[in-house]
Amino acid sequence: MKKVNRRSFLxxxxxxxxxxxxxxxxxxxxxxxxxxxxxxxxxxxxxxxxCIGCRTCEAACNKEQNLPKPDKPFDDKSVFEEHRHGxxxxxxxxxxxxxxxxxxxxxxxxxxxxxFQCNHCQEPACLTSCFVNAYTKTPEGAVIYDETVCVGxxxxxxxxxxxxxxxxxxxxxxxxVKKCIMCYDTRLKFGRPxxxxxxxxxxxxxxxxxxxxxxxxxxxxEDHPGEYNHHVYGEKDVGGTSWMYLTxxxxxxxxxxxxxxxxxxxxxxxxxxxxxxxxxVLTIWPALFTGFHLLATxxxxxxxxxxxx
Amino acid sequence: xxxxxxKLIGFALMAALASPLGLVGVATSEVLELDSLKNLYGGVSxxxxxHIEMVSDNCSxxxxxxxxxxxxxxLCITCHANSPETDDPTCSGCHERDVFSAENMKxxxxxxxxxxxxxxxxxxxxxxxxxxxxIDNDAPSGCSDCHTMTEVGEKFYDTGKHAPVPKxxxxxxxxx
Ligand code: SF4
Ligand code: SF4
Numbered sequence: 001m002k003k004v005n006r007r008s009f010l011x012x013x014x015x016x017x018x019x020x021x022x023x024x025x026x027x028x029x030x031x032x033x034x035x036x037x038x039x040x041x042x043x044x045x046x047x048x049x050x051c052i053g054c055r056t057c058e059a060a061c062n063k064e065q066n067l068p069k070p071d072k073p074f075d076d077k078s079v080f081e082e083h084r085h086g087x088x089x090x091x092x093x094x095x096x097x098x099x100x101x102x103x104x105x106x107x108x109x110x111x112x113x114x115x116f117q118c119n120h121c122q123e124p125a126c127l128t129s130c131f132v133n134a135y136t137k138t139p140e141g142a143v144i145y146d147e148t149v150c151v152g153x154x155x156x157x158x159x160x161x162x163x164x165x166x167x168x169x170x171x172x173x174x175x176x177v178k179k180c181i182m183c184y185d186t187r188l189k190f191g192r193p194x195x196x197x198x199x200x201x202x203x204x205x206x207x208x209x210x211x212x213x214x215x216x217x218x219x220x221x222e223d224h225p226g227e228y229n230h231h232v233y234g235e236k237d238v239g240g241t242s243w244m245y246l247t248x249x250x251x252x253x254x255x256x257x258x259x260x261x262x263x264x265x266x267x268x269x270x271x272x273x274x275x276x277x278x279x280x281v282l283t284i285w286p287a288l289f290t291g292f293h294l295l296a297t298x299x300x301x302x303x304x305x306x307x308x309x
Numbered sequence: 310x311x312x313x314x315x316k317l318i319g320f321a322l323m324a325a326l327a328s329p330l331g332l333v334g335v336a337t338s339e340v341l342e343l344d345s346l347k348n349l350y351g352g353v354s355x356x357x358x359x360h361i362e363m364v365s366d367n368c369s370x371x372x373x374x375x376x377x378x379x380x381x382x383x384l385c386i387t388c389h390a391n392s393p394e395t396d397d398p399t400c401s402g403c404h405e406r407d408v409f410s411a412e413n414m415k416x417x418x419x420x421x422x423x424x425x426x427x428x429x430x431x432x433x434x435x436x437x438x439x440x441x442x443x444i445d446n447d448a449p450s451g452c453s454d455c456h457t458m459t460e461v462g463e464k465f466y467d468t469g470k471h472a473p474v475p476k477x478x479x480x481x482x483x484x485x
Contacts, residue, residue, distance in 0.1 A: 050437060054452055059466050073468035075452065110444070193409045202440075203433025207409060208418055216427055223384055223424070 037122030041141035042188065043210035043242040044197055045217055046115055048256070049227070050204045053080070053102055053113035060199035061098045061117075064183055068095050089257065092117060094166040094178035098196055103256045112251040115204065117196070118143060118164045118180035119234060120242035125267035126156035126165055126177075134177070140189060141210060141242040142182035150176040161238055161259065161267050182242070210242055217246055233258055239266030349465055350456035371438055372398055384424055404434040 059074035061067070072079055080102040082090055089101040098117035105112060124143045127135035134149040135156070152175040156165045167175045183194040192198075193207035206213060217232040226249060233253055234244035237260075247253055254260045360371070368376035374385050377394030395402065405413050408430040417426055429437055443450045463469035 052436065052440060056466075062467070063465065069473050070467055071473060073472045074466040075458075075468045191411060198409055201432050202436040203429035206427045208414070212418055219423065220427075 037210070037240055038137075038139045038141065039211070041122075041139060041210050041242060042207065043120075043141055043213050043244060044182075044194065045206045045208075045213040045244050045246065047204055047206070047220070047246045048112060048114055048251075049246065049248045050202050051100070051113040051115060052202050053077070053100055053111070054201060055079075055100050056199050056201055057115055057196035057204075058096065058098055058100060060195040061180070062096070064186060064195035065097060065181075067097070070096070092164055092166060092179065094168040097178070097180035101257065103251065105251050105255055108248075108250045112248065112256055114256050115196070116257075117243070118182070119162055120180075120182055121238055121266070122240040122242070123238075123266035125159040125161060125238075128267075129155045129159035131155065138184060138189070140182075140184070142184040142188050143242075144181045144184050145177055145179070147176045152176055159267065161262050210240075210244075213244060217244060220246060229253065231260070233260075236264040238262050239264065348459060349462035350452075350458055353455050368398075370442075375403065388422075388424075400434055401431055404429060404431040406431045408433075 055074050055077075058070075062070060062074070079090060084091065089103075090096075090099045092099055098115060100113050100115045102111045102113055120137075120141055120143045122137075124135060124137055126145075127137060127143060130145075131153075132149050132151055134145045134147075135143060136145070137143050152167060154167065156177060157163075157167070165177045165179045168178050169175050182188050183192075183196075187194055193205075197205040197207050206216065208216070214232065214235055217235070221228040221230055221232070229247045229249050229252055231253060232244055232246060234241035245253075245258070247256060361368075364370040366378075367381075368378040369381045372378075373382065374380035374389035374392045375395040375398040377392075377398075380386050380389040380392065397403075405428075407413060408417065408428070417428055420426060428434075440450060442448070449455055458466070458469065460470070464471045467473055
């Protein structure tokens with residue numbers, strides 16, 4: 001529900017933004033609009049039908065990325081009962097780049113577990129929305145970021161269709177973005193699979209070239225009639241993602257927390273219009289605030305004047 | 310400190326996946342030590358004979374087409390309807406510990422045997438094959454029903470001796 005709001009906000013921004021659009025700033029976004037991802041990039045296919053909810057991947061990520069000690073042990077299954085406001089299950093945070101959630105589905109004998117982390121979009125909205133260019137999509141497929149450049153403005157948080165980027169507040173003055181980096185620094189750039197992928201005892205995730213994974217995914221669906229949902233999530237959604245998902249036929253994506261209404265166009269196509277507003281905001285806000293300030297003080301002056309009368 | 314911890318875990322993971330120790334024995338009639346997760350969990354002792362009995366001598370239930378009995382899967386049959394026993398019918402004879410080594414990646418993505426492309430690693434093969442059957446037959450299926458966690462495992466999972474100190478507002482088990 002919230003998603004729709006945000007998306008419509010961005011789309012709305014498109015309309016209002018378009019009216020006041022500075023032509024210059026739209027150029028950058030248009031140039032990246034035709035980018036379809038690196039041809040040889042790597043990806044991960046997550047077959048959720050095989051996940052046993054052991055949370056080993058969460059533990060592996062915590063160690064690999066030197067994240068803070070968790071609030072509860074990684075073998076504690078009570079986290080599956082934890083819910084945020086509105087009954088939503090756990091989400092990724094600045095302390096946990098990946099989480100596994102359990103979904104009980106009506107008419108299905110066993111629950112389905114869903115591992116979640118940054119999906120490493122082919123055309124990342126976080127990247128395009130970032131006006132200090134903190135983000136990079138590497139040829140290997142990872143969407144990484146430079147913490148030293150991040151100014152903590154949270155535009156990427158709003159732009160991400162999957163609610164992935166989180167912020168660390170350890171420094172109140174300089175909060176920086178934190179999210180899964182597909183283990184780029186320690187593994188991916190050396191051709192090795194992410195820590196969570198390798199640690200999984202159930203072979204839930206296959207690591208390989210994104211194009212190979214797509215054919216593998218369709219082959220799995222075709223080879224096991226009646227077992228899989230026919231949608232390979234992330235193949236086309238939001239213009240394609242490096243991490244893709246298979247679910248079982250009786251656990252459709254929209255029942256296990258996936259937004260199936262994001263469309264197949266990269267989010268940047270909305271964001272770029274929103275983006276165009278950012279410089280506008282930066283130029284207009286100071287003027288606006290000065291205006292408010294003047295108005296407020298003027299009132300005070302008037303009051304004072306009246307008082308004196 | 311972070312660095313040290315990281316190295317240790319890296320080692321644990323690597324060892325768990327690529328331990329050079331031998332795995333499943335070759336012969337039948339014995340209790341085997343399954344140790345593909347050895348560093349996080351102690352080995353599992355597996356009673357091969359009992360399992361043979363449970364599947365009424367139908368080796369294909371676990372060994373697909375490699376043990377000389379008729380393959381079961383409709384996909385396997387297309388090529389392996391009459392395949393003889395292979396030289397090494399053990400799990401580790403086909404399922405590598407380290408499916409993600411450069412060499413094994415090349416091998417699995419390079420094969421024209423399409424159905425073998427995403428062959429699970431050894432530990433994944435165990436969990437996919439054993440666990441489903443265990444759940445369906447009410448056999449032990451929780452992690453610690455089969456494994457005892459090692460000290461390295463407790464550190465990795467932040468549990469046992471390494472469990473976080475519960476916060477004052479923690480709800481404990483069961484949730485709300
Ligand atoms: S890819 Fe790396 S950073 Fe991302 S969730 Fe997996 S272990 Fe964590
Ligand atoms: S390690 Fe694998 S089986 Fe365990 S929760 Fe993560 S994805 Fe699922």
